[in-house]
Amino acid sequence: MTPPTAGSEGYADHDGKVDYGPFAHLTVPNTALYRSVMRVFTEAKERFAVHLRPEDVYAALAAPERPSDIEALTKALDSLADWGNLRADPDTARVTTPEDFYRKRFIYQLTQAGEAAEAALGTYNAALGRRGELQAVALHDIVGQLRALVVIAAQDEPDPAKTHLTLVALTERFIALADNARAFMGSLQRTIDLHGVEVDAFLAYKDRLIQYLERFIQDLITLGGRIAALIGTLTDQGDVQPLLRLAAAREAVDAAPDEAEQAEDEAYRRWQVRWRGLADWFVSEEGRESQAGLLRRRALGSIPQLLSVVRQLNDRRAGRSDRSADFRVLARWFAEAPDDAARHRLWRVAFGLHPARHLTVDGDTLEARTADPVPAATSWQEAEPVRISPQLRRTGSYERRGKPRRVADRTEARRQLAELAARQVRQTARARAALATGGETRLSRLGELDPVAFALFLRLLGDALSTWRPGMTRTVATSGDGSMEIRLTALDDGTRAEIRTPAGTFRGPDHLVEIVDLAEIRQDGPAPRTPPEHPKDQEDTDG
Incomplete structure (x- = not known):
């Protein structure tokens, strides 16, 4: 292939290879x-x-x-x-x-x-310059689009155009959310490691960054479980596959007649992959945590890391010693040492380079070495032997001789682990059934809870209180796996609630509480049509 000349427009040879x-x-x-x-x-x-x-x-x-x-x-x-x-x-x-x-x-x-x-x-x-962002608004949009899909799926004959447009909007918002979250967490890690970040700029905006992370984590706690519940509703009832088929058929309308069936099958497979990606991002399974859960855990872990970086920077500015400063001082001492002998002594003192403790040198050996010094370049074959203490023979390494050990049979251990997992699932199901209030009630009327039910209650209460803002009197939160929903309303009568457990009594201000077992609702029948709490969700549902 001849190199391109001035005025040439083609950059591919006869074999189709591209010239760069x-x-x-x-x-x-x-x-x-x-x-x-x-x-x-x-x-x-x-x-x-x-x-x-x-x-x-x-x-x-x-x-x-x-x-x-x-x-x-x-x-x-x-x-x-x-x-x-x-x-x-x-x-x-x-x-x-x-x-x-x-x-x-x-x-x-x-x-x-x-x-x-x-x-x-x-x-x-x-x-390279993309920093990404954590899009809480995208979470609200995904909730709205999923609710719209639930409404469409409940119709006897869903509209193909509306189904296709809703799925397109849902996947676009999800892809944008995932891409931006991945870019943001990458840039956040570079910020924590202070790679390419000005220290003064980092200290100037670290408070806003931490507030930004806390706000997104609260939205992810509130909306992540709700999204998981809506995905579970569509998947468990078998409503999503007909909708994916409708969207694929609409995309294949403009295909050639002899390729229409193949184009529809390929489009259907693409929609299945997209839906599976959405479900894996928000829904956890046995042995696999959802990407939303990983993102939440990673964002939570980055806050103490950021505070640790701030503390280290403040320590450096205050003149406190750290490992990097010690190494710099040691390097300066090495550079200022008068000769190699001084540098060797400094090395031995700094890094503990001492003779092997199992070798013994007595007075006779020292006198012989003084009388007849052995140069360092002398081969060990020509030098006098070094006497080794017999203690090494008694306490040295020992290698077991004989046949290798038999491979352990883990069948019984796996069976016990399976029984333990099944028992935990049953305990969790009983705890959900015990916490489900069947309507609004007071915290003080929950009575006594066993340890499993009380631990689940504390997680639900923590999720609800994490979304509480000043001036709020009511909040709704969903558990991370989308199986439970708690609705908490503050009371102004000053009453106190007590929940008894085998480990003690839990006390606090009394509230109106309603706990719903969403997993039980999905098994018994269609999910209830609850109006969205967010104004943007209402707009997306109406659309």
């Missing part, structure tokens, strides 16, 4: 000048300017990026044309004499390959 010549300006000297010139042509294209003369490019370049004379710029333009980024055409518009006709004058235009290279570099820079 338009990226050659990134690995040569004067890369900054080439990037500036290409930026000028990209900006000119946005203004619908097709051709540029060297004088136009020279005037458009900023002062720090502008070469000393226009001849250096012309050479750069010719190099870009040789690589395929630009196309050079003879400039005959300013020819007035025969001498001008034979003089080398060109006007330059951005090629398709050059434009594609600039777009790729822009995407690369955007991905």
